[in-house]
Every structure is written in C-alpha cells, then in structure tokens.
Amino acid sequence: MASTTVSRFRELGKKIVAVGRNYKEHAAELGNAVPTKPILFLKPTTSYVTQGQNIKIPPNCKSLHHEVELGIVIGKTGSHITEDRAADHIGGYVLALDMTARDLQDEAKKKGHPWTLAKGFDTSCPIGDLISKDKLPNPENVQLWLKVNGQTKQDGNTKDMIFDIPFLISYISKYFTLEEGDVILTGTPSGVGPVDKGDVIDAGIGDVSSFRFQVE
Ligand SMILES: CC(=O)CC(=O)C(=O)O
Numbered sequence: 644m645a646s647t648t649v650s651r652f653r654e655l656g657k658k659i660v661a662v663g664r665n666y667k668e669h670a671a672e673l674g675n676a677v678p679t680k681p682i683l684f685l686k687p688t689t690s691y692v693t694q695g696q697n698i699k700i701p702p703n704c705k706s707l708h709h710e711v712e713l714g715i716v717i718g719k720t721g722s723h724i725t726e727d728r729a730a731d732h733i734g735g736y737v738l739a740l741d742m743t744a745r746d747l748q749d750e751a752k753k754k755g756h757p758w759t760l761a762k763g764f765d766t767s768c769p770i771g772d773l774i775s776k777d778k779l780p781n782p783e784n785v786q787l788w789l790k791v792n793g794q795t796k797q798d799g800n801t802k803d804m805i806f807d808i809p810f811l812i813s814y815i816s817k818y819f820t821l822e823e824g825d826v827i828l829t830g831t832p833s834g835v836g837p838v839d840k841g842d843v844i845d846a847g848i849g850d851v852s853s854f855r856f857q858v859e
C-alpha cells in the first residue's frame with residue numbers, strides 16, 4: 644500500500660470502529676464489568692476534527708468527557724483477517740480522542756439504547772497526523788497521556804490493553820470488512836473526566852505524536 648494514500652485516511656476512511664472498556668482500570672473507574680470480548684461501536688467520519696478546529700459541546704450535554712486513545716489506521720482492505728496476518732493490514736497509527744457526552748451515554752445505557760449520540764456527534768473525534776509504522780515500532784508498549792489546562796488527567800500504557808491489536812483486527816474483521824483508511828480506536832486508559840468551555844486539551848503518544856485542542 645502506498646503511504647501517500649494512507650496518509651489521506653481522513654478522506655479515504657469510511658468508518659471509525661471504536662473499542663470500549665479495553666483497559667481494566669478504566670472499566671473499574673466507571674463501575675463497569677471487565678469485558679470478556681471486545682465491546683464495539685462506530686463513530687461517523689464526520690466526527691473528525693483536526694488541529695486548529697475546536698471541540699464543540701453537543702446539545703443537551705452537561706458532562707463532556709475526554710478519552711485519549713491509540714488509533715490504528717488500516718492500510719489494506721480485508722475481512723476475516725487472521726491474527727498472524729493483522730500486521731499486513733496496518734498502514735500506520737494515529738493519536739485520537741474519543742470525546743464522549745457521558746451524561747447522554749449514561750442515559751442511553753440505563754435505557755439499553757445505543758451510544759450513537761453520546762459518541763458520534765460532530766467534533767467527537769479529534770485526530771492527529773498519520774504516524775508511520777517505523778515511528779511506532781512497538782505500539783503495544785507506549786504511553787498515552789492527556790492534560791487539561793496543563794494538569795495531567797490520563798497517563799496509561801497500551802501494554803495494559805485487555806485485547807491486543809492483532810486480536811482486535813481479527814475479531815472486528817469477522818464482522819466488518821476493514822477498508823483502507825478506516826480507523827480502529829483501541830480504547831482509553833483510566834483518568835477520563837469532564838472538560839468545559841475554554842478548556843485546553845493536550846494529548847500525546849509518548850513523545851512520538853501530540854496535539855492540542857480547545858473546547859468552545
Ligand atoms: C465507557 C466508554 O465510553 C467506553 C470507551 O469508549 C472506552 O474507550 O473505554
């Protein structure tokens with residue numbers, strides 16, 4: 644796959660597949676059980692925002708939470724991908740936030756409704772630039788950090804993921820064809836919390852990639 648093509652993942656990608664509760668400590672902090680198989684949901688690609696654009700609080704949301712995540716950018720289309728072939732389908736990585744209207748999500752959870760509004764609203768997926776595979780040779784042992792107004796809120800390591808990257812690609816691709824440019828968000832470590840109008844979020848993957856977004 645040509646890296647010039649994958650670098651256009653935001654234009655090419657058809658979907659964002661997100662994994663929920665992939666870190667034990669995060670499941671615990673929200674009082675959720677540790678999953679025995681991946682919990683998946685979709686975010687539309689209209690949720691992307693890039694640096695220079697702001698995060699907007701969606702209507703009726705009184706508790707907008709930050710979730711820093713490692714994203715996998717798919718470089719080669721495939722379905723029923725085996726774990727041992729998963730690496731062939733990775734085009735690179737990306738830093739992302741899975742912004743979550745926590746109160747709307749809690750309301751939906753209580754009623755057994757989908758999380759679509761809480762997770763898929765416009766600006767709910769701030770995203771960085773493509774990270775090439777050679778810049779992140781060990782994606783399963785990197786620090787994911789996030790600060791709000793300069794204060795550290797999240798500082799976890801991808802080695803603590805419950806389901807690892809090959810397993811996720813294999814599992815997801817049994818259900819959804821993973822297409823070039825699609826992004827898998829691999830879940831957030833603990834420390835999620837609220838942000839408000841005017842707050843500044845800085846986040847990063849170790850010292851490999853970082854970005855800043857403001858809440859408007
Ligand atoms: C409880 C959640 O919102 C699940 C989620 O998105 C995660 O990253 O974990």
Ligand SMILES: [Mg+2]
Pocket residue numbers: 661662663710712741830831
């Ligand atoms: Mg998340």
